[in-house]
Amino acid sequence: MTKELAGRVALVAGATRGAGRAMAVELGRAGALVYVTGRTTRERVSEVGRATETIEETAELVTAAGGTGIAVPTDHLEPEQVKALAERIDHAQGRLDVLVNSLWGGDRLIEFDTRLWDLDLAGGLRMLRLGIDSHLITGHYALPLLIRRPGGLVVEITDGTADFNRRYRDNVCFDLAKNAPHRIAFGLAAELREHGGTAVSLTPGFLRSEEMLDHFGVTEETWRDAVAKEPHFAIAESPALIARGVRALAADPDRARWTGQSLSSGQLAKEYGFTDTDGSRPDCFGYFDEVVFGGRDATAADYR
Secondary structure, three states: OOOOOOOOEEEEEOOOOHHHHHHHHHHHHOOOEEEEEEOOOOOOOOOOOOOOOOHHHHHHHHHHHOOEEEEEEOOOOOHHHHHHHHHHHHHHHOOOOEEEEOOOOOHHHOOOOOOHHHOOHHHHHHHHHHHHHHHHHHHHHHHHHHOOOOOOEEEEEOOOOOOHHHOOOOOHHHHHHHHHHHHHHHHHHHHHHHHOOEEEEEEOOOEOOHHHHHHHOOOOOOHHHHHHOOHHHHHOEOHHHHHHHHHHHHHOOOHHHHOOOEEEHHHHHHHHOOOOOOOOOOOHHHHHHHHHOOOOOOOHHHHO
């Protein structure tokens, strides 16, 4: 298998499970050395974590896939911890080639269809810390390593493309948290330009994360059983799709053409010619725009 990222150094911040884990493993499969961070370890489970997924396991999966995985327990809302992480990477590697900001953890705090004046204020503000502050703190300490050599890549992970998120996301704090990565990537594109760097925001579609599979009581092998309960789940994609998108971006010598843009896993699958694990190319946002919101007479099957 091609090791097109051999010799590259990556940091996937928020790699305990879901898309973060999949992206770290796929970068390892391409030969990269990958630092993986998160708050759930074999010794301690965070308030949003589960003992079944740890950063140590993610690092082992990266190594098993053909790369080198290094787990570093980190709370990305604690500047001193992130500073120590950057210093560790600097001391061992002297540079950083790829930064994937996949930090979140705010799902349990979302109160959909609740007005700002009725929200749990502490929960709403915590969501903003998790979805915005963590990204800015990480960039502050990691980017000095990334700009040491031209060609660095920053990927800000979010939920929904910039176009899709023009629709209100039914909770003002959630709306802000999921739009912010688009503006962070847009701003970083301008700041990295003189250093030959690229910054993008990237979203999966309807993600079949471990948490979502558990919610529907299915597994990755039986996920289609959940369609009877939630018809839109028919457009769902595995974490592998966005992971393959990040790998393609990191390996693309012409990736600067994307800088500052909002991208989706389905868009990159079409552009670079890869598929999900079942051989399909689900176009989640096309499906929602044209069928769910636009009233087109079609089904999810027409968008896979």
